[in-house]
Amino acid sequence: MLQALPACGRLKRSGSLPAAEAVPTVVGRRRRPGIGILTSVTPAPYTSSLAASLAPSLLERFQGYAQIDTQSRRDRSGSPSTPGQLELGRRLVGELVEAGLVDAALDPNGYVTATLPGSAGSEPVIGLIAHMDTSPDAPGAGVQPVVHRDYDGAVIELPRGGTRLDPERMPELVAKGGHDIVTSSGDTLLGADDKAGVAEIVTAVAHLAAHPELPRPTLRVAFTPDEEIGEGATLFDIPRFGALCAYTMDGSEVGEVQDETFSADEVIATLHGVEVHPGQATGKLVNALRLAAHVVAELPAQTLAPETTSGREGFIHPYEISGNPGVAEIRAIVRDFDDGLLREHVELFQRTARAVAAREPRARLELAVHRQYRNMRTHLEAVPYVIAAAEEAIRAEGMTVRRTAIRGGTDGSRLSEMGLPTPNIFTGGHEYHSVREWASVHDMASAAATIIRLAEVWSRPLADEWAA
Numbered sequence: 189m190l191q192a193l194p195a196c197g198r199l200k201r202s203g204s205l206p207a208a209e210a211v212p213t214v215v216g217r218r219r220r221p222g223i224g225i226l227t228s229v230t231p232a233p234y235t236s237s238l239a240a241s242l243a244p245s246l247l248e249r250f251q252g253y254a255q256i257d258t259q260s261r262r263d264r265s266g267s268p269s270t271p272g273q274l275e276l277g278r279r280l281v282g283e284l285v286e287a288g289l290v291d292a293a294l295d296p297n298g299y300v301t302a303t304l305p306g307s308a309g310s311e312p313v314i315g316l317i318a319h320m321d322t323s324p325d326a327p328g329a330g331v332q333p334v335v336h337r338d339y340d341g342a343v344i345e346l347p348r349g350g351t352r353l354d355p356e357r358m359p360e361l362v363a364k365g366g367h368d369i370v371t372s373s374g375d376t377l378l379g380a381d382d383k384a385g386v387a388e389i390v391t392a393v394a395h396l397a398a399h400p401e402l403p404r405p406t407l408r409v410a411f412t413p414d415e416e417i418g419e420g421a422t423l424f425d426i427p428r429f430g431a432l433c434a435y436t437m438d439g440s441e442v443g444e445v446q447d448e449t450f451s452a453d454e455v456i457a458t459l460h461g462v463e464v465h466p467g468q469a470t471g472k473l474v475n476a477l478r479l480a481a482h483v484v485a486e487l488p489a490q491t492l493a494p495e496t497t498s499g500r501e502g503f504i505h506p507y508e509i510s511g512n513p514g515v516a517e518i519r520a521i522v523r524d525f526d527d528g529l530l531r532e533h534v535e536l537f538q539r540t541a542r543a544v545a546a547r548e549p550r551a552r553l554e555l556a557v558h559r560q561y562r563n564m565r566t567h568l569e570a571v572p573y574v575i576a577a578a579e580e581a582i583r584a585e586g587m588t589v590r591r592t593a594i595r596g597g598t599d600g601s602r603l604s605e606m607g608l609p610t611p612n613i614f615t616g617g618h619e620y621h622s623v624r625e626w627a628s629v630h631d632m633a634s635a636a637a638t639i640i641r642l643a644e645v646w647s648r649p650l651a652d653e654w655a656a
């Protein structure tokens with residue numbers, strides 16, 4: 189709604205971007221003199237001069253990473269699941285070495301690690317983590333980032349796929365008047381999840397390496413593969429990483445620090461029917477696909493589905509049905525912040541599948557439950573200063589802290605459980621896993637600056653006490 193837009197915003201002439209083969213990489217009045225849609229929008233200020241100074245190199249890195257196809261693939265046979273992640277990994281090693289992190293390396297499983305030594309030598313070792321892969325849930329090849337300078341608060345029409353970013357449906361976008369916004373060209377995801385996080389970490393450590401006078405603890409950097417398929421932590425060598433705690437840069441809205449994730453299981457129901465030629469099927473065919481459809485239809489869609497729940501409510505989300513009349517498989521993810529409720533939701537799925545199968549004596553049912561990750565809160569409660577340090581860094585960068593719970597998981601969910609306390613910090617990206625994905629350059633720069641502030645917080649004597 190217009191009244192929800194910043195006062196200076198007004199509707200942009202629709203169709204102002206050509207749906208041509210070549211996608212302009214920068215749009216907006218600064219780069220399009222003479223086009224005649226000048227608005228009264230003034231560029232938004234950065235949260236600090238530090239953030240402003242980081243923005244150009246940060247954006248350049250982000251645009252470069254986004255164009256490498258690092259989409260991960262489910263049911264992987266090795267790590268990483270796709271070769272593009274190694275390509276990005278090699279590029280990151282080169283950039284980290286160039287920045288002065290001499291031990292930067294890519295291991296055979298696709299993990300990039302590097303060290304920035306501390307300024308005095310006695311500080312704790314603190315980890316910074318982001319994931320290199322992008323979601324398999326939207327097209328991830330051929331990403332062409334488009335920068336929209338000085339966002340005017342209007343609907344953003346992307347050049348491909350008829351994709352529109354409508355601030356009426358994206359409350360976070362409303363607040364970004366005057367920001368530089370990065371989107372895809374409309375027919376792929378952008379990959380801000382989590383290349384924004386990767387670019388922020390590289391930019392921050394490169395800045396620290398170039399400014400040895402800035403205080404910092406020893407920083408250990410890790411870029412993980414296959415986070416989106418739940419495998420980012422699987423081959424993460426925590427003892428070798430050697431950090432007291434770590435931060436994933438994998439959140440969203442500016443100022444966020446997240447110490448809670450869902451607890452997560454996957455449930456799989458395999459229904460065996462009786463396959464017969466449909467011409468001779470009378471009284472014989474038992475269609476497994478029909479049974480699977482019944483199971484999904486009988487799950488509570490109003491009270492326990494991602495599309496009807498929010499906040500701290502959990503859900504059962506069937507995300508794939510496959511098969512044929514002979515055998516059909518339903519895959520669903522089950523989520524809740526409370527482990528007891530998670531168990532109840534899993535049991536409900538199982539009861540529903542059993543009840544449907546029981547109505548057809550010739551059908552056979554197999555059920556499997558895979559544990560995915562658990563809410564990291566319990567592990568982070570034991571080390572409250574880890575969150576406190578992040579909050580202090582966010583405030584030092586001039587932002588309001590938003591302590592939120594993630595309706596999802598991060599590498600930190602499993603790393604915290606495995607012994608490396610790892611909360612999550614915002615990146616400035618939004619609408620993840622979709623062709624509408626966007627990120628604010630201003631907010632990404634604030635995130636990179638937050639890392640530099642966090643290094644300062646961890647370099648203080650108080651940090652020694654925390655680490656003791």
Ligand SMILES: [Zn+2]
Pocket residue numbers: 319381382415438
């Ligand atoms: Zn992510």
